[in-house]
Amino acid sequence: MRIIENEREALMECPDTIDHTAGSLLDECDRAYYYFVIRGLRPVYERDYFISGKAWDRALGRLNDSTLDKADRLTQARLAIRETWAHSKCEYVHENRAPDNLIHLLDLFIENYGFDHEYEILESNIYFRFPYKDFFIGGEIDAYIDWPGLGVIADENKTTNGVISDAYLAGFFLGGYANQLKTYNWACRQITENLWGNRVNIASLAIPKRKSTQRTLFQSLLIQPPEQEILDVLELYERRMGRLRENWKLWSWPKCGTHCEGGWGFSACDYRFICKISTRLGEEEVIPQQYRVADWRPWEGQKGDWEGLSSAEKAEIEERAGGSSAYEEDSD
Numbered sequence: 001m002r003i004i005e006n007e008r009e010a011l012m013e014c015p016d017t018i019d020h021t022a023g024s025l026l027d028e029c030d031r032a033y034y035y036f037v038i039r040g041l042r043p044v045y046e047r048d049y050f051i052s053g054k055a056w057d058r059a060l061g062r063l064n065d066s067t068l069d070k071a072d073r074l075t076q077a078r079l080a081i082r083e084t085w086a087h088s089k090c091e092y093v094h095e096n097r098a099p100d101n102l103i104h105l106l107d108l109f110i111e112n113y114g115f116d117h118e119y120e121i122l123e124s125n126i127y128f129r130f131p132y133k134d135f136f137i138g139g140e141i142d143a144y145i146d147w148p149g150l151g152v153i154a155d156e157n158k159t160t161n162g163v164i165s166d167a168y169l170a171g172f173f174l175g176g177y178a179n180q181l182k183t184y185n186w187a188c189r190q191i192t193e194n195l196w197g198n199r200v201n202i203a204s205l206a207i208p209k210r211k212s213t214q215r216t217l218f219q220s221l222l223i224q225p226p227e228q229e230i231l232d233v234l235e236l237y238e239r240r241m242g243r244l245r246e247n248w249k250l251w252s253w254p255k256c257g258t259h260c261e262g263g264w265g266f267s268a269c270d271y272r273f274i275c276k277i278s279t280r281l282g283e284e285e286v287i288p289q290q291y292r293v294a295d296w297r298p299w300e301g302q303k304g305d306w307e308g309l310s311s312a313e314k315a316e317i318e319e320r321a322g323g324s325s326a327y328e329e330d331s332d
């Protein structure tokens, strides 16, 4: 696959929407943003942390489906994990991120929280694209909930393969995760006037091997970001859009990444193989076995994986996800 010449003319207009993921990539490296959003290049093999996070989020969404009884909710949540993995391609999967461990974690989650909660889930998986000044901010909010006595809360699920440490929790108040929460806070305000703040539901995938080891596996944080910090994040998006438009005008996407090969706390860049062998923009040789092409429009949602499976695949997954469960006896 050869990236085309005169590509700017052949492409669409400069993007008018920025989301948290693409915006963070632009902060890190203009060239990485170009490959990811403008060219739509995705590694054929996905990262295991991305898939396990998606699987966990979908499982919680189904666990909260109040139209189903408890047994069906649990079965559906397990299926969500199997389905997500069945439709994913990873070269390497850490054992903590694999479906069996996620299903074990799901059981522990129900032991910890049960099926019932004091708040009402108003809507799950909200895809948004709202105007801000002369562009749009987009993304997906996991859910928003009505918390008695507080008001509406924007809900976000997170998984970590480490322990839930103070340093990890601090990231929800300052830095990239915090900016993501503030983006969702602003987006939720476009939907409701009664927003109280954000909640983060954290789950640690590092289930102790020994029963005697005590470790916090789940933690919820309620956060009310100060008004000024919401405004600061909007300013950040405005600066990003300015940089994006300037890059588009000049057709300049510099290689300015600082963690190309990864490092402590950073994964290696997905595009390092292209970057290493290419010098001129538009003359990259992209190996089809390494990359596929896909649009990046998280604000439009995606077709459910389940719909894309064959009947045989569905039957196999249902069989693996089913079986007897202590919770099924508890159904009403």
Ligand code: SF4
Pocket (backbone or CB within 6 Å): 028, 029, 030, 031, 032, 254, 255, 256, 257, 258, 259, 260, 269, 270, 271, 272, 273, 275
């Ligand atoms: S390898 Fe480095 S320079 Fe190239 S796109 Fe990735 S971060 Fe940017």
